Amino acid sequence: MSTLAAIAASLACLSLAHATDRLVPSQYPTIQAAINAAVHGDIVTVSPGLYREALQLNKIITLQGHPSAEASAVILTGVGVAGGAMLVGGQGTPLSGQITIRNLTVDGQSIMEAGQWAGLFIDDDDGGNFSVLIEGCIFKDLWSAWTDGGAMFLTSTPTVIRRCSFLRNRSTVHGAAIYGNDSASAIIEGCVFQDHNVFAGTFYARIDANVIVRDCVLRNSILLCGNHQTGTVTFSNNIGCLISALSNGGYVDGGNNNWAGPCPDCDSNGKLDLEEILFGGADCNGNDLLDACEVVDNPKLDGNGDGLIDECQCLADVTGNGSVDAIDLAALMSSWGSNGSGEFDADVTNDGMVNGLDLAVILDGWGACP
Numbered sequence: 001m002s003t004l005a006a007i008a009a010s011l012a013c014l015s016l017a018h019a020t021d022r023l024v025p026s027q028y029p030t031i032q033a034a035i036n037a038a039v040h041g042d043i044v045t046v047s048p049g050l051y052r053e054a055l056q057l058n059k060i061i062t063l064q065g066h067p068s069a070e071a072s073a074v075i076l077t078g079v080g081v082a083g084g085a086m087l088v089g090g091q092g093t094p095l096s097g098q099i100t101i102r103n104l105t106v107d108g109q110s111i112m113e114a115g116q117w118a119g120l121f122i123d124d125d126d127g128g129n130f131s132v133l134i135e136g137c138i139f140k141d142l143w144s145a146w147t148d149g150g151a152m153f154l155t156s157t158p159t160v161i162r163r164c165s166f167l168r169n170r171s172t173v174h175g176a177a178i179y180g181n182d183s184a185s186a187i188i189e190g191c192v193f194q195d196h197n198v199f200a201g202t203f204y205a206r207i208d209a210n211v212i213v214r215d216c217v218l219r220n221s222i223l224l225c226g227n228h229q230t231g232t233v234t235f236s237n238n239i240g241c242l243i244s245a246l247s248n249g250g251y252v253d254g255g256n257n258n259w260a261g262p263c264p265d266c267d268s269n270g271k272l273d274l275e276e277i278l279f280g281g282a283d284c285n286g287n288d289l290l291d292a293c294e295v296v297d298n299p300k301l302d303g304n305g306d307g308l309i310d311e312c313q314c315l316a317d318v319t320g321n322g323s324v325d326a327i328d329l330a331a332l333m334s335s336w337g338s339n340g341s342g343e344f345d346a347d348v349t350n351d352g353m354v355n356g357l358d359l360a361v362i363l364d365g366w367g368a369c370p
Contacts, residue, residue: 021045031055031076035063040097046104048073055086060097060130065104071138074104078118085142088132089123089157095130102135106151108142108169118142119169124155131158139177140167148204149179154211156183165192165275171200178202180209180231188213192275196221197244205231205250213238214254217274219263220244224251239274266293284312305350315348316365324365332358 019041028034031051034044035058043062048069053076057063065074078085085106088099101120108118119142122132139151150169152161166177176196180186184205193216196202201222205211209231218240224233236254241263264273266289273290277283282291291309295302301309318328332346335354340347346354348361 019043023047024051025049031063035059035061046074050075050077052077054078054084056091057086057088057099057101058091058093058095060095060099062100062102063104064100064102067103069103071103071136072105075107076104077107077109084118084121084144086120087123088120090128090130091123094128096128098131098133100133100135101137102133103137105138105140106142107138107140108150118144119149119151119153121149121153122155122157122159124157131160133160133162134164135160135162136164138165138167139169140165141169143170144172148174148181150176150200152178154178154180154184154186154209156181156185159186161186161188161191163190166194166196166202167192168195170196170198174200175204176200176202178204178211180205180211180233182207182209182231184209184211184231186211189215191216192272193218193221194272194275195219197242198222203233205233207231210234212236212254217272218243218259219272223259264289266290266297284309303349314365314369316362317369318344318346318348318362323368324362325367328362332362 020038021043022028022034022038022045024031024034024044024046026047028037030053031044031046032053032055035055038044038059038061040060043064045064045066047066055076065071076085089095106119119139142151144150148171150171151166169176171179176198177193178188180203188211193202197220199222201224202218203211203213203224207230211233213233214236216238218238220242223240223243232250232252234252234254235257237256239261240257240259241261243259265271266273273293274288276290277288283289284291294309295307301311303310314324316324316328318331321327331344332354335342335344335346338354339352340354346358349357351357
């Protein structure tokens with residue numbers, strides 16, 4: 001590495017190490033004020049609340065809801081102000097790096113916006129080289145009065161959208177949730193799309209757009225409302241239920257899609273089970289079923305009554321050293337015939353006595369814990 005390159009790398013690391021966390025509203029009264037004050041690499045952290053702003057996010061920074069709060073607690077709405085909720089990009093100033101948006105809600109409150117988009121517009125008209133990462137966000141009830149992109153208008157700026165929820169968004173003509181403009185480049189993964197059962201469809205792809213949708217859940221939606229010339233949306237490893245139409249153009253089947261799947265909500269909380277799992281609900285054995293519901297349906301899965309599925313725990317590791325071994329066996333033998341309330345609880349079956357059943361569990365689980 002040349003001396004000049006080494007100096008540049010050192011300065012870059014120094015810049016990241018001294019990134020400033022700008023807090024809204026404790027330090028700045030509005031989100032835009034914090035963005036205006038931010039410099040390359042800074043973090044704008046927004047506390048729970050309702051923020052009625054039309055943002056211009058034109059710097060390489062991270063905009064996030066407070067990490068200790070749910071995404072639904074930090075609400076941005078462009079309703080009542082000019083334009084959509086957020087314009088992302090340099091707006092004529094070249095940018096280089098990644099803009100990150102995470103853990104917040106963009107809410108259109110079901111009010112029609114007069115602009116071309118109601119939620120986010122990813123701008124590519126700056127001659128720069130930047131990308132956008134959007135994760136853990138909620139886009140709901142956004143309604144574009146023009147033609148395109150109720151929740152999000154994508155351009156050729158590389159964009160990754162991960163673990164987001166899109167709910168009840170609308171567009172007059174194209175792309176109620178996602179509109180891929182000319183040469184749009186986007187990967188959408190691990191997201192939930194619900195109630196986009198309108199003519200505009202959930203997705204739309206224009207000339208040379210390349211949008212990839214994978215590992216997502218779609219419910220009660222028109223999947224794709226066509227394309228213009230060579231635009232495509234490629235779907236793989238998705239599950240859909242109550243899908244009323246597949247496509248009238250632009251649909252590419254990447255494989256392993258199930259558009260006739262069930263819509264389970266085992267705990268009747270109004271959220272699809274798969275949506276809860278995508279956003280952190282416990283599914284320790286990876287079978288796409290919430291652990292809590294599995295235990296209710298089959299109590300034998302939780303033999304020791306601790307509310308967790310036994311197969312996901314190393315119950316035989318009495319001493320908690322990560323392995324079922326002679327130490328655990330010794331602990332069990334020293335507690336034999338008791339209720340297991342000594343230094344180590346050797347009553348792994350939780351039946352009130354350390355006995356042969358516990359010994360069988362230890363012998364069956366012998367070795368390193370999974």
